[in-house]
Amino acid sequence: MNGEPGTGGTEERCVDLVEQLTAYLDGTLPVEERRRIEQHLERCEGCRTALAQWRTVVRLAGRLTTADVADVDPLLRDRLMATFLEARRR
Numbered sequence: 001m002n003g004e005p006g007t008g009g010t011e012e013r014c015v016d017l018v019e020q021l022t023a024y025l026d027g028t029l030p031v032e033e034r035r036r037i038e039q040h041l042e043r044c045e046g047c048r049t050a051l052a053q054w055r056t057v058v059r060l061a062g063r064l065t066t067a068d069v070a071d072v073d074p075l076l077r078d079r080l081m082a083t084f085l086e087a088r089r090r
């Protein structure tokens with residue numbers, strides 16, 4: 001119960017996970033964070049799928065454009081692209 005809107009529940013939040021995927025794939029996350037993500041991935045098929053697709057996208061594209069991720073599931077793509085663009089803006 002951390003009071004953040006729109007994410008509810010006691011489970012690890014998928015939103016947080018997606019935001020950390022790029023760092024996770026870069027290997028820049030601390031060990032505890034990586035472990036937390038991996039534990040979540042074991043329970044959450046949606047995030048496993050997202051990670052697998054994201055991995056493919058990163059490997060193929062290096063530099064992302066909308067066209068590069070055209071074959072990714074549209075819902076995931078929108079979410080991942082938004083997250084990726086946001087992360088870049090920081």
Ligand SMILES: [Zn+2]
Pocket residue numbers: 013014017040044046047
């Ligand atoms: Zn998840």
